[in-house]
Amino acid sequence: MNAEYIAENESKLLNELLSVRDLFCAETDACADNYSEQGLAVLRLCPGMTLKAWEILAERHGLNDWLTVALNKNMAPHLSHVQGVLQELSYKTEHDPLTGLSNRRVFERILDQEVERSHRNKTPMSLAILDLDNFKVINDTYGHLKGDEVLIDFAEMLSHAARRYDLVARIGGEEFAVIFSGVGIFKAQQLLQRLLEKTRELSFNTPDNKDKFSITCSAGVVCYKGIVEPRIHELIDKADKALYEAKNSGKDQVCTADILDYAAVKKEGLVHANEKKFLFTGN
Template sequence: MSAEYIAENEACLLEELLSVRDRFCKDNEACSETADADGLAVMKLCPGMTLEAWEILAERHGLNDWMTLPLDRNAVPHLNHVQHVLQELSYKTDHDPLTGLSNRRAFERALDQEMERSRRHKTPLSLAILDIDNFKSVNDTWGHLKGDEVLMNFAEMLSHRARRYDIVARIGGEEFAVLLSGVGLFKAKQLLQRILEKTKSLVFSTPDNKETFSVTCSAGLVCYKGIVISNTNDLIDKADKALYKAKSSGKDRVCTADVLDYEAVSKETLVHANEKKFLFTGK
């Protein structure tokens, strides 16, 4: 029934629905998401339409912002459909569409939360930023579809190597981040070394299946102990600089930044020492 309904009514129904949307939503703010007590719902009666048919049409033509209600008063399946659409939209907001990993928005939110947890409990938090080496040459040599395959396989490997409660995200083109809660610098570096070794073992076929190739990655690592007040930008900047060091010193390696807290404490201690020296010596 769904297939028959779509075949017979899709073009006509789509034309009418989109014309309503164009008339009411594109020239003014009548379709804004702001709640308005004086708002009005515009409805279209669709005899013979089933929820299954609507789900197909809505997915095909981007009509998930339309809400359906049944004529037989059994609204439960339709409310379930609305809930499913909202869950999908929520997932897409926080996840990278290619790899399925958390995106930068979700990563930065998680990093802020984990830094707060680290400050509260004085537990270590390690952040690693990884970048696939020479990725541009993969796209240029074998094409973007093969580049996407490399990204997806690398992302899958990262997910399997991380712990269940670690945050793994794609934060740029070929740049990824791993957030390791409760892990200090030494153990985090060991994990990254294993990831680098596993990366080299990934094998990809060229588009003509005549050759194979592999890739490597570099990583910058920083650890936060929750001792001093800091912010997410400081931690990301430290990891980025460590990654740059790894890239500039030969790639396929892990470079670490100074522990953020120790550096700040060392500077504070040095200031106090200089103050004491001035008070007692005048120099």
């Protein structure tokens, strides 16, 4: 029934729906996502159409932003369909489409939450930024499809190797971030060294399957102890600079930045400088 309905009605119905969309949305912001108290729903009766047939058409032609309403008073399947579409859209807005990792939007939100928690509880947290070494050479030598394969496998390795309560995100082309909750600088270094070892163990076939190649990555990490006022952008900047140092020092290594709180503490005090440094850098 679904296949028959689609075969008989797809072309005519599609032309009509797309014409309506173009008429109302092409020149104005009438189809914007923002809610307005004044609005109008445009309905089109589709006798004989089932919800399954609509799902097929919507997926095939990008019509998931259209809302269906049952005429037999049974709203449950249609509400479930709307819920599924909303969940899919929500997932897409928060995840990188290639690797499935959290995207930069989620990264910045979780980082803000972790820094606030660290500041409130005076507990440590660390931020690491990782970048694949010589990734442009991989794209130029083996093609972008092979480059995508490298990114996907690297992301999967990061996701499985990280602790389940840490956030792993893709924040740029070949740039990734890990937020280590409740971890000081020494522990973060140890965790990152393991990640670099697992990166070296990854192996890829060349496009002609005649050879194999491996990859490495560099990482910069910074720790926040929750003592000074939270400064998200400074934390990211310090991790970035530590990453650049790792790159400039030969790549395939971890470099650390000064602990954000330690640099802000005045030199005067009863604690000796060396004791103070140990106090801040210890986990």
